[in-house]
Amino acid sequence: MTVNVKLFDSLADVASDAGNALGRAQQPSLYNRIEWFERTARHCGAAGKTPLIARARCGNDAAWLFLYRTSQRHAEALASWYTLDFDIVRTGDNSALLASIAGKLKQFASITIAPLADPGPVEQAFGDAGWKVIRTVATENWKLRPPEDFETFWSARPGKLRSTVKRKGKKANLEIAIHNNFNEQAWEDYKAIYAQSWKPDEGSWDFMREFAEHEGEAGTLRLGVAYKEGEPVAAQLWHVENGHATIHKLAYTENSKSYSPGSILSEAMFRHVIERDAPAVIDYGTGSEPYKADWMDAPRPLYRLQLYNPRRPAAWLSLLRHKLSGLVGRSTSH
Template sequence: MRADCALFTNLEAVARDAGDALTRARQPRLYDRLDWFARTAAHCPPPGTPLVARARDAKGTAWLFLSRRGARAQALASWYTLAFDAVTTGEAPVAALSGALKGIGHVELSPVEAPDALAGAFRAAGWRLSVTPMSVNWRIVPGPDFAAFWAARPGKLRSTVERKGKKAKLDIAIHRAFAPEAWTAYEEIYAASWKGEEGSWPFLRAMAENEGAAGTLRLGIASKGGQPLAAQLWTVEHGRATIHKLAYREDAKALSPGSILSHAMFRHVIEHDRPALIDYGTGDQPYKADWMDTPHPLWRIEASNPRHPIGLAMIGRRAMGALVRGTAGRYARAKRSGDSA
């Protein structure tokens, strides 16, 4: 069955063509909705201009949202995008997407949770690929019993939370709808935290307002004596809870407000929302292992079109890099062998 393919250079045209197929009602994942891509393009876009490939047949539709610079393209994503993939409905013709990108020489896609379908689509069209790990996503299947979840955490973490919690006596508020005063507290906490400049406050606030209206927002604020000390931004939808952002005031570190708030957030979400999975966004920070069970790799796909000069140049560059690494490895092994002789 031959797919009908199209390329769009603005998201308004995508919306007209897609109808309701890219709305919350049809797309269960936050990062696959047209409003997510529109927010990214408006507030924190990657370099370039939007380029969206669409392939459609009688069984379904697939889209690939990109940002294009000349003959190169990359995922239309930002640091807020915790997972990127082709967006689909039905039994979508994902394999036809790469064929629509005839004028593109090189594509980079990340962070991809399960790269096989996208990588297979480009390979089937003759593109040369490099698929490499780029980060991890820590996850846990928590079960419905918070007490069992908590008992399985490391003893040091449990001791710290219980001891510091009794001493700090923090006030915890968990907002399930957007509250302007809570958002102001979150921004104040972030400004006094160890973190650098936030990528895009307008993006983040729009996301929180949107998810608050949909009932998926969980915004936790820990305070003492009326001063906000720690904040966490979660969403819970379709059985999956995601920890998007967290921060605490650096000058309150001795009270462990972040860990105390995490304890309250996990309890609230497990007991009230009963998710099948909780994920800790992207990154392999050591503290995530205390709360989660398993790291899952996130991948970067680099696809080069051998029928395009840019693609050929990238293929040659990767081949040269592999040759250099192989030569260096053989030299190092030979040197170690000589040293041990």
């Protein structure tokens, strides 16, 4: 059968063309849904970037690569700091669709894609289409396959962590509320905690609120807030769906640090999610913060792919720089 490939510069047109193929029912991953890309473009897009989406279809199978056009000859993943796992979006498993997308994008000199947990399919497709593919580690991601009961999970945590939570938990006497739906007061408390924490400014509160409201309506939000004598001191925002729990955000106020409200709230959140949601995987997002090792199994790398089209002169200087730096010799290159 013939593969039909089309480029779009409008997410609305992509949604219309895809029907329900990019909705919650068809896409198990949060980051592969049309509303995620729409929200990202609406709140996290930068000046000079316009959507560029390549879609390939053959029969009932389809594949999409969501990109930003950053200039006439360059593109990058349609992603933001909130995107914890970027990927080719698919229905079906027709590998020829990825090769067709790679061929359709030959007008570009370079494309950057990150963060990718499994870069293999993109590497293969673009390499076979004549692109030079350079893989580097972008960041890392911590995951855990929890046991069925919380006590087994908790007994496997480091003794120092368990002792801290027990000892300081009694002293702090925190009140903890965990919301499975969006709650206006809890959201305002979360924002107040964040403002008094060590965290930098939030990238987009509008993005986060839309995300929390949308997932709250679906029942997949887990928003936990800890209070000390009525004052909010710690908060965590999780997402739980299709057997996958992700810790997206956490913060505690600086003036409450001495009684470890973050660890106390984490114990409550892990207990709640393991006992009530029974996820197959708990995901601590991206980053190399040492405290994640106390709660997770081990990190895995997330990759960045630099795709260069040697047919385009605009790619030559970058390819030369990579060659001189030795990166080409240490990376996957086709």
